[in-house]
Amino acid sequence: MITIIDIGIGNIGSVTRALKFLKCKYIVTDKKEDIENSTKLLFPGVGSFAEASRKLEASGLKEIIEHQVLVKQIPILGICLGMQLFAKIGFEGGIFPGFGFIDAEVKLIEAKKQNLRLPHMGWNNLSSSNLKLLDGTTANACFYFVHSYEMKLNENISHLTTEYGTDIVAMIEKDNIYATQFHPEKSQEQGLKIMKNFIELQSIC
């Protein structure tokens, strides 16, 4: 059972359609008790870091999610903005705190200097397929990205990058924390494999 955190910022519909297609049980919730009882969390997101950060604080969900992830150590998958919120700080729309699961900052992709278009929108490949959630995907598979901000890591954790002018963090695995900058739920067959791998992960608790 996957608990999808809905703070009103996500493309929840796309994620639930993918889970339904994969015949996975899930609930979509913004209720504290549901999250306290969760055994696997999914945090999708589209929108701005600022708004999400504010909503997390105001709803009181932030502490509960932190407890589930850091103390109970249940698996969590962050998608797009969901991944970015795992960082300590975000610089979109001001300076706002994230969960801080990862020692990282979220900054605007330096596109202007390199004459690149923003958002980074479309299909791009990853630096390797050497992460657990990529089991069974094709080498050099492409995934669908839509973002203008990127995560800058300040710690050494397993991650893969994608190239857009520079190397941009595209996927992270740190203990029970999994995240993709791209949208697996919109990345056709290869993306659905990632979702399936997450669904099939053994929960340690």
Added chain:
Amino acid sequence: MLRTRVIPIVLLSGYSVLKTIKFDERRNLGNPITIARIYNTRNVDELVLLDIDASKQKRAIDFFTIQDIASECFMPLTVGGGIRKIEDIRNLLKRGADKISINTYALENPDFISESAAIFGSQCIVVSIDLKKGPDGYFIYSSIDNETTKLNPIEWCKKCEELGAGELLVNFVDLDGTMAGVAHDYINQIANAINIPLIASGGVAVPEDAVKIAKAGASGVGISSIFHFTNYTPLDCKIAMNAAGILVKI
């Protein structure tokens, strides 16, 4: 590296798919869900669905058609037609659209671009622009007539970016459905004027035309007729693009 996208553009009128010639003469092509299903199995990069009568008939594109399509398409969906309310956008996103294309209402009320981008993010807001060629060059073609339609198209493209559009979808009306070749010079001018992704469509007759659009600087090639009326598939276009040194997802 980012791939150049090949994007089938599916035109709807209510519940049926059709294809126009120069936005006028029509052919009915059947059920949108069947057509979307075919593209899904063909693994295209993205799908654009536009209801071309919605604005005229003062209604929005049918939400349930979009919902049915989205339930089996795990790829990005851009949806447009008659969108004039924030609530329309919210409803379409809930039913599985990823990006919303705004055309007529963006011309009537340009601030709607910034208003919607502020709520849903720029990545979600595509401004669609129809261009026609006149004696003095290209102009913005629309059923309405106001200050905006008198703007130089390049200026309007820049303005859309400023207002917060995350992508532009430019359609060349005179070339629509003609399979007569593409306006690559003008696509190039637009591509050079903006810093957001550009999808250009109109006139692709053979896969080599997709190469021309991509080389002109578009991030995505919008195609309709040849996928409906010839044996060419999205894959054929990608093979041609790949052979010309353009990176695509095959």
